[in-house]
Amino acid sequence: MTSPAQAPVTGSVRFETADDGSLRVCLGGTWDIQGAKPETAPSRIAWDTVRELHFDTVGLAGWDSRLLVFLDALCREARAAGVPVVLAGLPPGAARLLALAAAVPEHEQDPLHRPHHLARLGQWAVGLNRATQDMVGFVGEITLGLVRLATGRAQIRWRDVGAVVVSAGPDAFPIVTLISFLVGLILAFVGAIQLRMFGAEIFVADLVGIGIVREMGAIMVGVVMAGRTGAAFAAQLGTMQVNEEIDAFQTMGVSPVDFLVLPRMLGLTLMMPFLCIYANLMGNLGGLLVGVTMLDLGAMQYYIETQAAVGVNDLAVGLTLSFVYGILVSFSGCYRGIRCGRSSADVGKATTSSVVTSVVMLVISTAIITVLCDILGV
Amino acid sequence: MPAEAHITVENLTMAYGGMVVQRDLDFVIRRGDIFVVMGGSGCGKSTLLRHLIGLRAPRSGRILYGDVSFWDAPEPTRDQLLRRTGVLYQGGALWTSMSLAENVALPLREHTRLGEREIREIVSFKLALVGLRGFEDFYPSEISGGMRKRAGLARAIALDPEILFFDEPSAGLDPISARRLDELILELRDSLGATVVVVTHELASIFAIGSNAVFLDAASKTMTAYGPPAELLAHPPNPQVLDFLTRGGQTASAPA
Known part of the structure; x- marks a missing residue:
């Protein structure tokens, strides 16, 4: 665009009415979006007295979009009032851009109507119903996939299962080690303070042993895997959805459930009990550390007490929980990923809701299983 | 010449x-x-x-x-x-979490000291230049590929570039x-x-x-x-x- 040689003079505008009833718009100075705001005091133009709109740019030193925006508004006002606009007086570039801007009529937007509160409640309920149906449908698809797998008709790549096993197994050891060791340590700490008052320090071993093996080990692994692996599933599948890779599977006659969902669910569900056993071990080690250093218990003594306290039924409950968590976490990751929208923002939403869904389902299932165990007396 | x-x-x-x-x-x-x-x-x-x-x-x-x-x-x-300079990327590269108006306004907000009203006017004008006046509040996912490209062009010319x-x-x-x-x-x-x-x-x-x-x-x-x-x-x-x-x-x- 044209740039002035000297220090730019702020843009200005002056309206002159000629004898023949035409309105002359005299532009001056530099109209520059980086410069100062031009003096465009809104002048009430009585359009019905104007016969024609002319432009005079003798004093105009430089211009860019700032001038165009002003002129565009003026021209639209004039046209709306039925006043002819003569663009000839403008710099050729400006005249052409104004013509270009006016070439396509404004898109009419549907007037935004906000529905009634009651209607919105109804829409929400219908949406919830649809979402539930969709989720149940997805469970059905996975079940059918498992049936195909069992009968050897599924197009599954075992290499993918292997990759998931590695990423959800050995690769997760460091974080599981850290978390479960610290949780064991914290449990022992909290217990030690209380039990010391009764001189019952040794029962810290019972507390940590049962607490970790029966519930906390599995829960910690579940939460870690929901944030680590479940979110990764959602992000990965969501990105594939954005890139139309999942559509490509479908048109190739390859079931995305068989090819993408089953390997992830199998791999993670398979690894969860192992991670849980490992977390149990680490948690008890954390308890042992507190027992030995803070409570002056012997390591052997602590070990024997743990062995006596923790039964096979506790281990079974913990492993069952971790197995269920494996299904829930991998399910919500895959479900949110496959049902992801088409934009990068949707991938973020899918990832977030996968973690939220996982954790909510994890807590609810724990509550149900705990009540069941109580009824069954396990 | x-x-x-x-x-x-x-x-x-x-x-x-x-x-x-x-x-x-x-x-x-x-x-x-x-x-x-x-x-x-x-x-x-x-x-x-x-x-x-x-x-x-x-x-x-x-x-x-x-x-x-x-x-x-x-x-x-x-x-x-x-x-x-302004660049029009192959797919438009509009930021999907922002409306068309926000997409075009971002360079103006970052690199000029214009007020909100003026930015809005410039944005509407740029969108008008590419034939998208009235689409300010649409999101990239709601318009066609060709429109996305033109909106990308509106963003590219937001700052009146010398090279496109x-x-x-x-x-x-x-x-x-x-x-x-x-x-x-x-x-x-x-x-x-x-x-x-x-x-x-x-x-x-x-x-x-x-x-x-x-x-x-x-x-x-x-x-x-x-x-x-x-x-x-x-x-x-x-x-x-x-x-x-x-x-x-x-x-x-x-x-x-």
Whole structure:
């Protein structure tokens, strides 16, 4: 665009009415979006007295979009009032851009109507119903996939299962080690303070042993895997959805459930009990550390007490929980990923809701299983 | 009309790691040119574009904006130079979490001290220029691919750039939309007085809008032709260029 040689003079505008009833718009100075705001005091133009709109740019030193925006508004006002606009007086570039801007009529937007509160409640309920149906449908698809797998008709790549096993197994050891060791340590700490008052320090071993093996080990692994692996599933599948890779599977006659969902669910569900056993071990080690250093218990003594306290039924409950968590976490990751929208923002939403869904389902299932165990007396 | 040089590429060699993409590129883009970078798939057209717009540093050689060597200039100067350019990416590259108005407004908010009202007016005007007036509050996912591309163009011209870069402007567009976009590019060049650099392998576009061109050859990894497209077709300097400009020897129907 044209740039002035000297220090730019702020843009200005002056309206002159000629004898023949035409309105002359005299532009001056530099109209520059980086410069100062031009003096465009809104002048009430009585359009019905104007016969024609002319432009005079003798004093105009430089211009860019700032001038165009002003002129565009003026021209639209004039046209709306039925006043002819003569663009000839403008710099050729400006005249052409104004013509270009006016070439396509404004898109009419549907007037935004906000529905009634009651209607919105109804829409929400219908949406919830649809979402539930969709989720149940997805469970059905996975079940059918498992049936195909069992009968050897599924197009599954075992290499993918292997990759998931590695990423959800050995690769997760460091974080599981850290978390479960610290949780064991914290449990022992909290217990030690209380039990010391009764001189019952040794029962810290019972507390940590049962607490970790029966519930906390599995829960910690579940939460870690929901944030680590479940979110990764959602992000990965969501990105594939954005890139139309999942559509490509479908048109190739390859079931995305068989090819993408089953390997992830199998791999993670398979690894969860192992991670849980490992977390149990680490948690008890954390308890042992507190027992030995803070409570002056012997390591052997602590070990024997743990062995006596923790039964096979506790281990079974913990492993069952971790197995269920494996299904829930991998399910919500895959479900949110496959049902992801088409934009990068949707991938973020899918990832977030996968973690939220996982954790909510994890807590609810724990509550149900705990009540069941109580009824069954396990 | 030999206008002054706007971008000069001197002895440019581009490489990814040890793999040289193109070597010894030497050409001048003049002010007001519609300069076409052409060549087959994988010849390094887009890589050249990424070098020109400052996303990748050259292995060797210089890129001059006017008489400033881009990659030898300090960071603030480079930012200053880039602010005077606009880029239309292949898919539009609109930020999907923002409405069209927010997309176009972002450069204005970042780089000018305009008030909210003025920004809104400029945004509407830019969208009007690309035929999208009234689509301010739409999100990129709610409009078609061609509209996304035009909205991307509105964002590219938000700051009235002196140089406009286009990466495959007609890719993914139907012939009519592609021609309209070509016309829009011409119109913007003429009225904004901008220099335009287009990376494309669309023959129709090349002949319709290109005022000068460079041909990158994938096999010899360098430029093998340089000149106005119509002239290159009339006097092809080598068989590859002729092949390319005639779609592999088909009887050419080149609309000039």
